[in-house]
Amino acid sequence: MKVTIDGIPVEVEPGTSILNAARQIGGDIVPPAMCYYSKLEGSGGKCRTCLVKVSKGSEKDPRPMPKLVASCRTTVMDGMEVQNITSPEVVEARKGVVEMLLLNHPLDCPVCDQAGECHLQDLGFEHGAAKTRYEFDRRTFEKIDIGDKIQLHMTRCILCYRCVFTADQITNTRLHGILNRGDHSEISTYITKAVDNDFSGNIIDVCPVGALTDKTFRFKNRVWFTKPVDAHRDCDKCCGKTTLWYKGEDVIRVTGRKDVYGEVEEFICNTCRFDKKKTADWVIEGPRKVSHKSVISSNHYEFTPLPVVKTNPVLMEANKEQFERDTRL
Amino acid sequence: MGRKLLLEHINVPGINTFDVYRSKGGYAAVEKAIKNMSPEEIVEEVKKSGLRGRGGAGFPTGMKWSFLAKPEGVARYLVCNADESEPGTFKDRYLMTYIPHLLIEGMIVASFALGANTSYIYVRGEMMPQIRILERAIAEAKAKGFLGKNILGSGYDLELYVQPGGGAYICGEETALLESLEGKRGNPRIKPPFPAIAGLYGCPTVVNNVESIAAVVPIINEGGDEYAKLGIGRSTGTKLISAGGNLKKPGVYEIDLGLPVEEFLYSDEYCGGIANGKRLKAVVAGGSSVPILPANLFLKTINNEPRLMSYESLADGGFVSGTMMGSGGFIAYDEDQCIVRNTWNFTRFYHHESCGQCSPCREGTGWMEKVLHRLEYGHGKMSDMDLLVDVSKKIEGNTICPLGDAAAWPVASAIRHFRDEFEWHVTNPSAAIAGNYGLAHYADPLPKLEEKVA
Numbered sequence: 079m080k081v082t083i084d085g086i087p088v089e090v091e092p093g094t095s096i097l098n099a100a101r102q103i104g105g106d107i108v109p110p111a112m113c114y115y116s117k118l119e120g121s122g123g124k125c126r127t128c129l130v131k132v133s134k135g136s137e138k139d140p141r142p143m144p145k146l147v148a149s150c151r152t153t154v155m156d157g158m159e160v161q162n163i164t165s166p167e168v169v170e171a172r173k174g175v176v177e178m179l180l181l182n183h184p185l186d187c188p189v190c191d192q193a194g195e196c197h198l199q200d201l202g203f204e205h206g207a208a209k210t211r212y213e214f215d216r217r218t219f220e221k222i223d224i225g226d227k228i229q230l231h232m233t234r235c236i237l238c239y240r241c242v243f244t245a246d247q248i249t250n251t252r253l254h255g256i257l258n259r260g261d262h263s264e265i266s267t268y269i270t271k272a273v274d275n276d277f278s279g280n281i282i283d284v285c286p287v288g289a290l291t292d293k294t295f296r297f298k299n300r301v302w303f304t305k306p307v308d309a310h311r312d313c314d315k316c317c318g319k320t321t322l323w324y325k326g327e328d329v330i331r332v333t334g335r336k337d338v339y340g341e342v343e344e345f346i347c348n349t350c351r352f353d354k355k356k357t358a359d360w361v362i363e364g365p366r367k368v369s370h371k372s373v374i375s376s377n378h379y380e381f382t383p384l385p386v387v388k389t390n391p392v393l394m395e396a397n398k399e400q401f402e403r404d405t406r407l
Numbered sequence: 408m409g410r411k412l413l414l415e416h417i418n419v420p421g422i423n424t425f426d427v428y429r430s431k432g433g434y435a436a437v438e439k440a441i442k443n444m445s446p447e448e449i450v451e452e453v454k455k456s457g458l459r460g461r462g463g464a465g466f467p468t469g470m471k472w473s474f475l476a477k478p479e480g481v482a483r484y485l486v487c488n489a490d491e492s493e494p495g496t497f498k499d500r501y502l503m504t505y506i507p508h509l510l511i512e513g514m515i516v517a518s519f520a521l522g523a524n525t526s527y528i529y530v531r532g533e534m535m536p537q538i539r540i541l542e543r544a545i546a547e548a549k550a551k552g553f554l555g556k557n558i559l560g561s562g563y564d565l566e567l568y569v570q571p572g573g574g575a576y577i578c579g580e581e582t583a584l585l586e587s588l589e590g591k592r593g594n595p596r597i598k599p600p601f602p603a604i605a606g607l608y609g610c611p612t613v614v615n616n617v618e619s620i621a622a623v624v625p626i627i628n629e630g631g632d633e634y635a636k637l638g639i640g641r642s643t644g645t646k647l648i649s650a651g652g653n654l655k656k657p658g659v660y661e662i663d664l665g666l667p668v669e670e671f672l673y674s675d676e677y678c679g680g681i682a683n684g685k686r687l688k689a690v691v692a693g694g695s696s697v698p699i700l701p702a703n704l705f706l707k708t709i710n711n712e713p714r715l716m717s718y719e720s721l722a723d724g725g726f727v728s729g730t731m732m733g734s735g736g737f738i739a740y741d742e743d744q745c746i747v748r749n750t751w752n753f754t755r756f757y758h759h760e761s762c763g764q765c766s767p768c769r770e771g772t773g774w775m776e777k778v779l780h781r782l783e784y785g786h787g788k789m790s791d792m793d794l795l796v797d798v799s800k801k802i803e804g805n806t807i808c809p810l811g812d813a814a815a816w817p818v819a820s821a822i823r824h825f826r827d828e829f830e831w832h833v834t835n836p837s838a839a840i841a842g843n844y845g846l847a848h849y850a851d852p853l854p855k856l857e858e859k860v861a
Contacts, residue, residue: 123597174801178770261773263763
């Protein structure tokens with residue numbers, strides 16, 4: 079099937095979502111996704127940051143879709159034409175969504191462990207306004223320990239439901255879920271239970287913000303002072319392929335290997351994540367490549383220039399602001 | 408006086424019992440449909456009747472039925488949406504309370520037409536009396552052989568269940584209703600797939616409003632063509648209107664679509680005019696989620712033609728000068744009502760009822776409520792109006808389900824038409840708390856307003 083996204087054609091399998099088709103092209107035209115997670119079935123459609131405009135439905139039915147659609151949950155049709163960053167309407171709507179997401183977010187990045195690898199931070203930087211128009215108290219919650227090694231800071235949560243899907247699909251019991259509705263919704267275990275499962279640590283990796291944090295890493299260090307190194311070990315529960323985060327000679331954190339969209343390649347078990355923090359436990363493979371956009375890479379490792387935008391004059395024009403910011407960095 | 412199809416025998420004592428209902432010609436549609444008609448013929452009749460969904464969106468019911476996927480060996484379901492919780496709408500509750508067998512009869516005919524052997528009536532949790540009434544009615548119908556195995560010896564089986572909801576407005580959205588019916592959290596699903604393909608338990612499902620299903624009964628009894636003769640244009644048949652607010656005679660009225668709004672409002676047969684000799688200031692024509700209109704724009708369209716109670720005429724002028732039929736929750740406001748307070752109240756409702764799944768609605772409704780609260784209590788700023796319009800635009804169309812639109816439209820329309828009153832709340836905060844803006848120019852003849860719009 080042939081799809082055109084922002085003027086760039088791509089051949090994809092039937093049943094692919096627009097977002098995944100865009101990811102096959104790569105570069106700036108990939109819509110941001112806060113709630114969609116390709117490894118979790120049924121995720122997506124909630125945050126609305128990946129809204130795109132379908133200017134031509136398909137070859138058979140060329141009518142445009144009446145509303146902006148969530149690209150993560152809309153499958154492509156043959157001959158579909160999609161506008162993402164070339165449509166001012168989409169850019170405007172996305173800006174609105176980012177503003178909404180940040181309304182009740184505490185913006186406590188200076189004390190948040192996720193800072194530096196936070197999707198909301200990136201999103202706010204790229205699409206958000208410099209100032210908020212919200213002049214009321216933000217909703218706040220007490221911090222709770224929802225597991226032995228996992229802390230939940232609900233105030234930061236953007237209710238992407240990823241951790242709920244993870245618990246459903248990766249672990250065999252789900253003990254937490256969404257309580258209440260509207261902006262009172264919160265993630266909790268209801269009757270205070272501990273999330274206790276060999277794979278429960280993965281909810282930390284899937285969390286796009288700093289709502290779920292690793293208690294063995296909390297306040298240990300800023301991520302941009304750490305060096306990510308790929309390593310593996312022989313694990314009887316999981317694949318054992320991880321990223322170790324070094325500070326000096328110490329492993330201060332172990333996570334799954336995250337790709338360019340912040341999604342782990344394979345889920346890892348809690349033993350690997352929380353208990354194996356000595357170099358001797360691991361076989362080191364080499365330094366982890368980190369996106370050049372990430373602050374983690376600001377002082378190390380190579381980076382590749384943007385593939386798409388630099389070669390396409392139409393996109394360069396449409397995305398001038400973004401382009402300037404990227405090249406400046 | 409218009410013909411009554413649904414409420415014809417509403418005043419007959421004991422019409423809520425099977426025997427009285429039957430003696431008044433009840434269940435004739437079931438006999439006719441099951442004995443003499445094929446399911447396809449019934450769908451064809453409903454298509455011919457031009458019946459449009461009475462729940463709010465106005466989608467043609469016959470079309471909806473014909474979209475139902477019919478794969479071999481997969482059950483199909485009919486679900487009746489009785490989760491009526493739109494502020495200003497109470498027609499379904501009225502119908503279920505006083506003439507429950509009409510709904511049961513419609514359910515049997517519709518289930519037969521769709522080939523569903525199990526059907527559900529999803530009733531809002533607060534309507535406990537109606538749930539009991541429906542359950543009693545189902546038991547009566549079952550005892551007489553109109554439900555259960557082998558209905559009227561035709562070999563067609565149907566089980567009808569009443570399912571109480573938890574009392575959430577969002578569960579009136581069809582996919583959220585299905586989730587709730589399955590026993591899950593009532594979050595709307597992301598469409599596609601539509602319920603006609605994968606609905607309840609992943610099976611093809613049709614979800615219809617109570618009134619739409621009840622209207623199938625007269626359609627079958629009299630034929631689709633006869634039904635289509637009532638009404639005007641593409642708005643055929645009769646509609647129940649829940650008239651409320653500052654009216655002399657509030658209540659549920661069955662009207663022929665196409666009745667002039669002026670007649671509906673002022674004639675003694677219907678609402679009887681505004682109570683206590685006051686003047687009309689504004690009208691919400693179809694339940695809280697449709698745009699509010701000032702009196703002058705409501706009685707006449709922008710082209711100075713009289714407005715009619717029909718899907719098309721109410722929507723005349725689009726969102727600039729029109730509104731929508733919605734679910735028929737007609738709310739009239741007299742000169743003493745404060746539009747700012749009313750808008751705040753509506754928004755408070757949507758804030759409370761947002762499911763919290765998608766971000767624009769979850770955060771935006773709360774934001775709008777807080778800004779409107781500030782305006783109503785005299786702490787507003789002149790920039791708040793533009794802020795509200797902007798926030799409502801950011802919500803509208805960007806959400807999973809129509810609740811976001813429903814929350815955005817009343818705010819956007821109130822500011823569009825009543826901006827003066829909002830500004831007065833900012834400039835005269837103490838006066839706004841003590842009194843209200845009054846009628847102002849909102850009932851003035853139209854041409855003046857036309858200049859303003861242009």
